[in-house]
Amino acid sequence: MLTALYGGAFDPVHNGHLAVARAAAAALEADVRLLPTGDPRHRAPAHASGPHRVAMLRLAVAGSQELTVDTREIDRAGASYSFDTLRELRGELGDEAPLALIVGADALLGLPRWHRWRELFGLAHFVVAERPGVDLDAACAGGELGDAVRGRWLGSAAALRAAPGGGLLRLWLPLQPESSSAVRAAVAAGASIATAVPPAVAAYIAQHGLYR
Ligand SMILES: Nc1ncnc2c1ncn2[C@@H]1O[C@H](COP(=O)(O)OP(=O)(O)OP(=O)(O)O)[C@@H](O)[C@H]1O
Numbered sequence: 001m002l003t004a005l006y007g008g009a010f011d012p013v014h015n016g017h018l019a020v021a022r023a024a025a026a027a028l029e030a031d032v033r034l035l036p037t038g039d040p041r042h043r044a045p046a047h048a049s050g051p052h053r054v055a056m057l058r059l060a061v062a063g064s065q066e067l068t069v070d071t072r073e074i075d076r077a078g079a080s081y082s083f084d085t086l087r088e089l090r091g092e093l094g095d096e097a098p099l100a101l102i103v104g105a106d107a108l109l110g111l112p113r114w115h116r117w118r119e120l121f122g123l124a125h126f127v128v129a130e131r132p133g134v135d136l137d138a139a140c141a142g143g144e145l146g147d148a149v150r151g152r153w154l155g156s157a158a159a160l161r162a163a164p165g166g167g168l169l170r171l172w173l174p175l176q177p178e179s180s181s182a183v184r185a186a187v188a189a190g191a192s193i194a195t196a197v198p199p200a201v202a203a204y205i206a207q208h209g210l211y212r
Pocket residue numbers: 007008009010011016017020102103104105106107129130131132175176177178179180181182
């Protein structure tokens with residue numbers, strides 16, 4: 001069984017995240033673990049606390065067989081480096097089990113700034129979802145990222161499952177317009193977020209007065 005980790009701030013989780021996670025679960029026949037960051041060093045701290053973000057994720061995946069929430073980066077002290085998380089998972093799953101990290105195209109573009117980024121290909125595959133405003137092909141055509149990903153693109157989920165890591169796979173789904181920053185801005189402006197997040201998440205945000 002392929003294990004797929006989908007990391008992010010999830011501040012809050014939105015329908016775009018869920019569409020990507022569900023598409024990955026279906027296309028890869030994988031268990032997808034949504035992994036909220038605890039202490040990210042690459043961006044400002046999240047607006048909502050770890051426990052609030054975990055609670056919203058749990059509401060969002062309630063009733064789903066294939067999506068779960070992995071709180072290890074919230075529970076762990078210190079920086080939330082993907083390298084450490086993937087190495088820990090590798091220790092749990094063994095060297096041969098296929099393991100993938102799901103990222104949006106904007107996150108893949110920032111990969112050369114990640115901690116020990118070149119070593120990540122030795123630990124897992126990358127599964128990449130397109131995102132509005134990001135030209136993935138252009139970004140992967142040259143530079144450090146282009147050099148690193150050249151020759152790694154795989155054509156199928158079966159090819160991904162056949163190796164423990166080191167490949168990249170494009171995840172095909174319609175472009176998802178949502179972003180957490182737009183959700184936060186809408187809440188702060190008193191606008192509706194009903195089309196951007198699941199009803200239970202919207203209710204949680206209102207009940208706890210988040211993002212005002
Ligand atoms: N609409 C989307 N389509 C595709 N990928 C997405 C989308 N929203 C988020 N992602 C991806 O999900 C992961 C986690 O994203 P994150 O939790 O930072 O959400 P965000 O919407 O980008 O937040 P913010 O607006 O605060 O930057 C990243 O890999 C990101 O690229």
